[in-house]
Amino acid sequence: MAQPDATEDLPETDEEWRERLTDEEYRILREAGTEPKFSGEYVDTAEDGTYVCAGCGTELFDSETKFKSSTGWPSFWDPADDDNVETRPDTSHGMRRTEVVCATCGGHLGHVFDDGPDPTGKRYCINSAALDFDPQE
Secondary structure (H helix, E strand, O other): OOOOOOOOOOOOOHHHHHHHOOHHHHHHHOOOOOOOOOOOOOOOOOOOEEEEEOOOOOEEEEHHHEEOOOOOOOEEOOOOOHHHEEEEEEOHHHOOEEEEEEOOOOOEEEEEEOOOOOOOOOEEEEOHHHEEEEEOO
């Protein structure tokens, strides 16, 4: 789907979100779903560019911080801008994790773990369906 600019008005209702997003994007972003390992479009993407929220277009991650984690999801060691992502405790499925959400639209992106590379030691494990990729020109 063509992605909106983060400055546009965000959907206010569930129905408006369903109209804006594909079924898979909706399941991930609005229902905190997870795509199967190694199934996402951006798992192996190595191009230079920026990853933005599929729900609102907010810049989330830069390709310079993407790394091969071999976990099955795109992984980044730092957000493009700390103000563009938020984290919160997630105790669903009998686990203790830290959920990562888009600060603009509140869409579920994935989770962050403390087993990433230097310099942050973080692994932002993000669903491809929560992202769109803007290649560097």
